[in-house]
Amino acid sequence: VDFLKSVTQAVKRIAPLIRETPVQHSRYFSDLTGAEIFFKLENLQYTGSFKLRGVANCLLSLPEAVLQHGVITASSGNHGAALSYALSRLGAKGTVYVPENASSTKLDAIRRYGAEVRVFGEETGQSELQARLVAEEKGIPYVSPYNDIVVIAGQGTVGFELANQLENIDAVYVSVGGGGLISGVGGYLKQLNPDIEIIGCMPENSPVMAKCAEAGEIIEWPVLPTISDGTAGGIEPGAITFEYCQQYVDDYVLVAEDEIRTAMRRFMDNEHMLLEGAAGVAIAGLGRMAKRLAGKRVVVVICGANISRQTLLNVIQ
Amino acid sequence: VDFLKSVTQAVKRIAPLIRETPVQHSRYFSDLTGAEIFFKLENLQYTGSFKLRGVANCLLSLPEAVLQHGVITASSGNHGAALSYALSRLGAKGTVYVPENASSTKLDAIRRYGAEVRVFGEETGQSELQARLVAEEKGIPYVSPYNDIVVIAGQGTVGFELANQLENIDAVYVSVGGGGLISGVGGYLKQLNPDIEIIGCMPENSPVMAKCAEAGEIIEWPVLPTISDGTAGGIEPGAITFEYCQQYVDDYVLVAEDEIRTAMRRFMDNEHMLLEGAAGVAIAGLGRMAKRLAGKRVVVVICGANISRQTLLNVIQ
Numbered sequence: 001v002d003f004l005k006s007v008t009q010a011v012k013r014i015a016p017l018i019r020e021t022p023v024q025h026s027r028y029f030s031d032l033t034g035a036e037i038f039f040k041l042e043n044l045q046y047t048g049s050f051k052l053r054g055v056a057n058c059l060l061s062l063p064e065a066v067l068q069h070g071v072i073t074a075s076s077g078n079h080g081a082a083l084s085y086a087l088s089r090l091g092a093k094g095t096v097y098v099p100e101n102a103s104s105t106k107l108d109a110i111r112r113y114g115a116e117v118r119v120f121g122e123e124t125g126q127s128e129l130q131a132r133l134v135a136e137e138k139g140i141p142y143v144s145p146y147n148d149i150v151v152i153a154g155q156g157t158v159g160f161e162l163a164n165q166l167e168n169i170d171a172v173y174v175s176v177g178g179g180g181l182i183s184g185v186g187g188y189l190k191q192l193n194p195d196i197e198i199i200g201c202m203p204e205n206s207p208v209m210a211k212c213a214e215a216g217e218i219i220e221w222p223v224l225p226t227i228s229d230g231t232a233g234g235i236e237p238g239a240i241t242f243e244y245c246q247q248y249v250d251d252y253v254l255v256a257e258d259e260i261r262t263a264m265r266r267f268m269d270n271e272h273m274l275l276e277g278a279a280g281v282a283i284a285g286l287g288r289m290a291k292r293l294a295g296k297r298v299v300v301v302i303c304g305a306n307i308s309r310q311t312l313l314n315v316i317q
Numbered sequence: 318v319d320f321l322k323s324v325t326q327a328v329k330r331i332a333p334l335i336r337e338t339p340v341q342h343s344r345y346f347s348d349l350t351g352a353e354i355f356f357k358l359e360n361l362q363y364t365g366s367f368k369l370r371g372v373a374n375c376l377l378s379l380p381e382a383v384l385q386h387g388v389i390t391a392s393s394g395n396h397g398a399a400l401s402y403a404l405s406r407l408g409a410k411g412t413v414y415v416p417e418n419a420s421s422t423k424l425d426a427i428r429r430y431g432a433e434v435r436v437f438g439e440e441t442g443q444s445e446l447q448a449r450l451v452a453e454e455k456g457i458p459y460v461s462p463y464n465d466i467v468v469i470a471g472q473g474t475v476g477f478e479l480a481n482q483l484e485n486i487d488a489v490y491v492s493v494g495g496g497g498l499i500s501g502v503g504g505y506l507k508q509l510n511p512d513i514e515i516i517g518c519m520p521e522n523s524p525v526m527a528k529c530a531e532a533g534e535i536i537e538w539p540v541l542p543t544i545s546d547g548t549a550g551g552i553e554p555g556a557i558t559f560e561y562c563q564q565y566v567d568d569y570v571l572v573a574e575d576e577i578r579t580a581m582r583r584f585m586d587n588e589h590m591l592l593e594g595a596a597g598v599a600i601a602g603l604g605r606m607a608k609r610l611a612g613k614r615v616v617v618v619i620c621g622a623n624i625s626r627q628t629l630l631n632v633i634q
Contacts, residue, residue, distance in 0.1 A: 019342075268591060271361075273361075273589060273591060274591065309634075313630065313633070313634070317630070
């Protein structure tokens with residue numbers, strides 16, 4: 001895939017729906033690590049997460065007539081809220097399938113912008129299968145959270161902005177769940193400059209892509225609960241992100257739950273912004289890679305801000 | 318005073334110590350008010366408040382030899398932390414007088430960057446008198462939090478940045494305590510364009526400058542506790558900010574404590590950043606001025622982010 005071309009196209013396409021987010025130098029984390037640390041603030045993206053970029057690129061690549069028949073997705077998190085927001089901005093309709101265990105906070109975030117919510121199945125995998133089935137039956141598009149090159153190119157616009165906002169980047173730390181964000185950012189930046197290191201950050205409790213990389217194929221791996229709900233869970237069989245991660249991710253770093261919490265507290269105390277667990281994972285990754293950081297210019301992607309009040313209380317108390 | 322000149326000088330002088338903060342459009346607050354609402358994000362300033370600007374302008378206007386003999390101030394809040402930070406960046410020393418009732422969180426923020434903390438008096442007024450006394454005895458500079466044109470010009474750089482970042486501003490909402498921020502921002506913007514409305518926002522529980530404006534002179538006014546600790550308290554006799562406020566503030570809006578809390582929650586939920594009570598006051602001010610907002614382009618200055626964990630818990634719970 002020519003990421004330089006597909007991401008550059010996405011940048012123009014999604015401009016009306018997204019915000020170019022700031023890159024901000026952090027004195028505190030620079031002092032802490034001996035590196036020059038910058039944060040790419042996707043926590044300040046509309047809907048509070050980078051997911052809007054991929055969704056916007058997908059919806060805006062559809063013919064208007066197709067879009068007006070509605071779209072379907074499955075998600076209990078940021079992807080669903082981003083789809084709902086983008087649809088409301090475009091005056092179109094859509095349905096988001098969610099599992100029975102989805103939290104009311106998350107359902108509110110999806111409903112808030114107007115998308116219809118349908119509850120199906122005991123976990124996201126089941127609601128995803130149902131959503132795909134209905135999409136096929138009705139002949140309307142299914143918007144994948146990560147397993148779609150158009151969505152991945154949308155997420156890659158984070159890398160495009162970075163390259164324009166900051167010179168001489170040595171390394172970029174990105175949280176990995178399904179791998180859509182790191183595939184887009186890594187694909188774009190590596191094709192631009194193969195010397196930029198791309199580090200994938202994951203919770204020890206849900207390290208699926210890292211374990212797949214080790215195994216050289218998509219495998220199942222047991223997952224435990226994690227505060228990084230945004231990156232939790234397995235990877236679809238045949239997911240195209242696996243190949244991109246093999247090609248563009250230099251290394252993985254796994255972090256413990258208490259490291260994620262500490263990272264979140266430090267970020268809130270010193271950068272004065274909210275962040276979600278998935279973003280804390282990338283910051284925690286820095287701590288584990290101390291030896292590789294000294295004297296380098298490093299960007300950490302803060303992928304999202306959506307933290308429930310209860311989780312926030314648990315982190316700061 | 319020629320604010321255009323003194324603020325423009327300050328912009329160049331303080332550039333090495335401060336961060337130009339973003340102006341960010343808010344879809345949520347725009348929808349809520351029917352206006353085009355932008356936030357000027359001084360919560361993202363180093364040390365988490367605009368106070369660094371005034372302090373930096375003051376310190377950098379001192380001859381190097383004077384600076385190296387140290388400076389003194391009195392503050393239990395953002396001004397003290399900003400001074401401590403600026404001194405550490407400049408390799409200089411200083412002492413911050415604080416009252417006995419100052420919270421440990423705030424003392425930590427001051428000590429963290431290396432300034433010496435001295436406890437004196439039962440409230441800030443007393444520590445201020447003592448600090449001024451010691452400064453005079455030792456012949457070293459006292460850095461006033463607001464009653465100094467050099468400090469005010471530093472705060473005015475917020476207005477300079479705004480004018481360069483955003484065209485056709487109709488109104489700017491600014492929280493008022495001692496009046497340093499609104500004097501600088503109002504003085505600069507009004508001299509640039511007299512049609513820009515400058516609205517001062519204050520807690521009902523501590524509305525001193527608004528009451529002084531009504532009385533036409535600096536008066537004492539009883540104050541109650543407020544979540545907006547950053548703007549609480551009286552105004553020094555002879556404070557130069559009184560005259561600037563008379564000249565440049567078009568109107569005052571007073572807000573209740575529950576309005577401040579609601580504003581803070583809405584900002585955190587929708588803009589995904591932390592803010593302190595004093596910043597909540599300016600957002601709450603929008604709600605009270607609904608009739609004046611429709612169709613206008615309005616900037617709200619988010620003056621700071623320093624909220625203690627306990628206050629944050631109280632607001633979100």
